[in-house]
Amino acid sequence: MKLFLDTAHLSDIRTAHEWGILDGVTTNPSLAAREGLEFPELIARICEITPGPVSAEVVAPEVEEMLAQARDLTAIADNVVVKVPMSKEGVTAGARMVDEGMSINVTLVFSAAQAILAARIGATFVSPFLGRVDDAGNDGLGLLHDLVEVYAAQGYDTQVLAASLRHPVHVVEAARIGADCATMPFAVMERLFHHPLTDIGMARFNADWEAYQRALAAGRG
Ligand code: E4P
Numbered sequence: 001m002k003l004f005l006d007t008a009h010l011s012d013i014r015t016a017h018e019w020g021i022l023d024g025v026t027t028n029p030s031l032a033a034r035e036g037l038e039f040p041e042l043i044a045r046i047c048e049i050t051p052g053p054v055s056a057e058v059v060a061p062e063v064e065e066m067l068a069q070a071r072d073l074t075a076i077a078d079n080v081v082v083k084v085p086m087s088k089e090g091v092t093a094g095a096r097m098v099d100e101g102m103s104i105n106v107t108l109v110f111s112a113a114q115a116i117l118a119a120r121i122g123a124t125f126v127s128p129f130l131g132r133v134d135d136a137g138n139d140g141l142g143l144l145h146d147l148v149e150v151y152a153a154q155g156y157d158t159q160v161l162a163a164s165l166r167h168p169v170h171v172v173e174a175a176r177i178g179a180d181c182a183t184m185p186f187a188v189m190e191r192l193f194h195h196p197l198t199d200i201g202m203a204r205f206n207a208d209w210e211a212y213q214r215a216l217a218a219g220r221g
Contacts, residue, residue, distance in 0.1 A: 001175045002180065003181070003184075004053075004161065005026070005183065005186060005189060006026045006183040007025070010042075012186040013046055022050055024052030024053040024079075025046055025054045025055070026127070026161070027042075027054070028083070028107070040073075043076050043077070044076050044077060047076065052079060053081045053124070054077070055082075056080055057083035057107065058084055061089065063093045070082040070104075081103045081104065082097055086107065086108045086110075086114045090106070091106070091121055095121040095122075105123065106126050109127055115147045115150065115158075116154075118158055119151065119156035119158040125181065126158050126160055127162075128143050128160070130143065130144055141177065147160060148178045152178070159180035161179070161180065161181040165188055
């Protein structure tokens, strides 16, 4: 399963890239709005940091306007993936983007039925929002399970990008269920590293090593 960051924050993207574990980035209008840069400039800078797919969302009510935005976004860098919302207009525009050779990510997906539509138009990614399903009192991982099952039964090529992940258990369960990619906030990615027994083990190894060096030095003295 590929690991994506769900952020537009440049220093976090740079840090995750340096860790060697970053496969791509997803942004959305809310995340971009926090960064204080013009959107094309922001996307260009993210694409300079990571060679992986960078999702940039179109924000327009109509098909022609979405297409115009998509053409501008894909002109920024080769690794831009156009995010389109799951709506009649988004799907219509997305189908035309695919015909024009663009990679698209169908976002705001909350049912397997919607995910079938994303696969039928040849989307590269489909993004089910697990955390928001949980927030509404339903079963986000259950949604992911349904979607992966339907895609496997149909042999669809569209990659399932588990989104709106809130904690490491979401990430592990997404991997177990068979998501192709998981996108998460920086804080969640950082938490993947941590285990208290690792910290205790490292402290003990370091203390034992220092005691050993001191004993050798005393023996020589
Ligand atoms: C995915 O591409 C979305 O940007 C994202 O995962 C939304 O997550 P949220 O529910 O935490 O806003």
